[in-house]
Amino acid sequence: MVRSFTIKVPASSANIGPGFDVLGIGLNLYLELQVTIDPKVDTSSDPENVLLSYEGEGADEVSLNSDENLITRTALYVLRCDDIRTFPKGTKIHVINPIPLGRGLGSSGAAVVAGALLGNSIGQLGYSKQRLLDYCLMIERHPDNITAAMVGGFVGSYLRDLSPEDTQRKEIPLAEVLPEPQGGINTGLNPPVPPKNIGHHIKYGWAKEIKCIAIIPDFEVSTASSRGVLPSTYERHDIIFNLQRIAVLTTALTQSPPDPSLIYPAMQDRIHQPYRKTLIHGLTEILSSFTPESHKGLLGICLSGAGPTILALATENFDQIAKDIIARFALEGITCSWKLLTPALEGSLVEELS
Known part of the structure; x- marks a missing residue:
């Protein structure tokens, strides 16, 4: 059979x-x-x-x-x-x-x-x-x-x-x-x-308006390498910074309509992204310069996993957000592709x- x-x-x-x-x-x-x-x-x-x-x-x-x-x-x-x-x-x-x-x-x-x-x-x-x-x-x-x-x-x-x-x-x-x-x-x-x-x-809700833009640079970063650049200890104020934001973000992404003034600052990080900039050229500039004010529809932006992919959460203007992030990577000599994804x-x- x-x-x-x-x-x-x-x-x-x-x-x-x-x-x-x-x-x-x-x-x-x-x-x-x-x-x-x-x-x-x-x-x-x-x-x-x-x-x-x-x-x-x-x-x-x-x-x-x-x-x-x-x-x-x-x-x-x-x-x-x-x-x-x-x-x-x-x-x-x-x-x-x-x-x-x-x-x-x-x-x-x-x-x-x-x-x-x-x-x-x-x-x-x-x-x-x-x-x-x-x-x-x-x-x-x-x-x-x-x-x-x-x-x-x-x-x-x-x-x-x-x-x-x-x-x-x-x-x-x-x-x-x-x-x-x-x-x-x-x-x-x-x-x-x-x-x-x-x-x-635990499974959280997800506002139906939010889509995920994955900008995928044309090189690999191993998990071992990306963990190798992280410190062995952290300052207490950096831990508190992340804890405060994770408490807000897990509810903010469930609310409809999504509030960029709440989500964008709640997606900031001091635990891993600042240390991985040496592995991903342009990371710091991308995370700091792409905001809801600079790009309509953008809610938040972060490194995806260990990188080098960038994940941008947005409700509209997907093509322009992706093209501009790709253009910024191009200044570092990095080529990228992108995908529009949903949960x-x-x-x-x-x-x-x-």
Whole structure:
């Protein structure tokens, strides 16, 4: 019997304004997996019984080996926690990815969420999104991106009960939860099953008038590099500055009509954006010179995730706002593309086709 289904996972923007490692938005730019399980198809060439194909962003750099690809390795982690060692024979997965890699739009978070959903669907395990978040957060300890990709919309999230060691480590290497095959032979070890409710989240409202302009520079910034420029300690007044604004922003973005005089100052940040200007030339000037007074319809502007993408929230004048930000980047010799996006309110989706 042939079975087929699709998985769609939205891109995400994290660190919204003052919400460093807290606030995220799922965006309607979807990583898609087209999955077919046909026992008549010969998949013996792959040790995990899966034929993987890929198109879109990162096609020249993403591994098609099932024990190296982030999506399939995450799926194997979920499956092996339930004593399912490999994919079923005849598994074919075609990945369509429109999310730029390393640009601050949650490409790795989307891959991890897609992998968790894939393992759940392949194994017919029946896990809820909340339980699958636990598996995802064992691999990538950024709940803002992961939660936005899984449940969608505008979300706030946090991790609970982490040890001091885990609090300092933002990622757990995937090899620690899914051991690498040794010499091409699977070790047969069972990975650690995640505790329940590692992360908690809340979904905020979102004013229907607000759209998201993503200006995407043509270079990558790794999360490790962008975290490396951050200080190890902060001044108390900078922490208070962000806390005050995040308390206002999470309600201000729900109100209709949106109030730029409230939202724009509430999207200021002193925790990460000032330190990342060395990695993204023109960042400081863009964040300070694009205002509701200079550009009609603009509500607020911030770095998306670790960057280099800029996220501008606006109600109108989208083309002009994007073109002017792109022109400012051009003064630094940086080329950009842009997308007009809206919150993906439903989050990730799985659709059985047959």
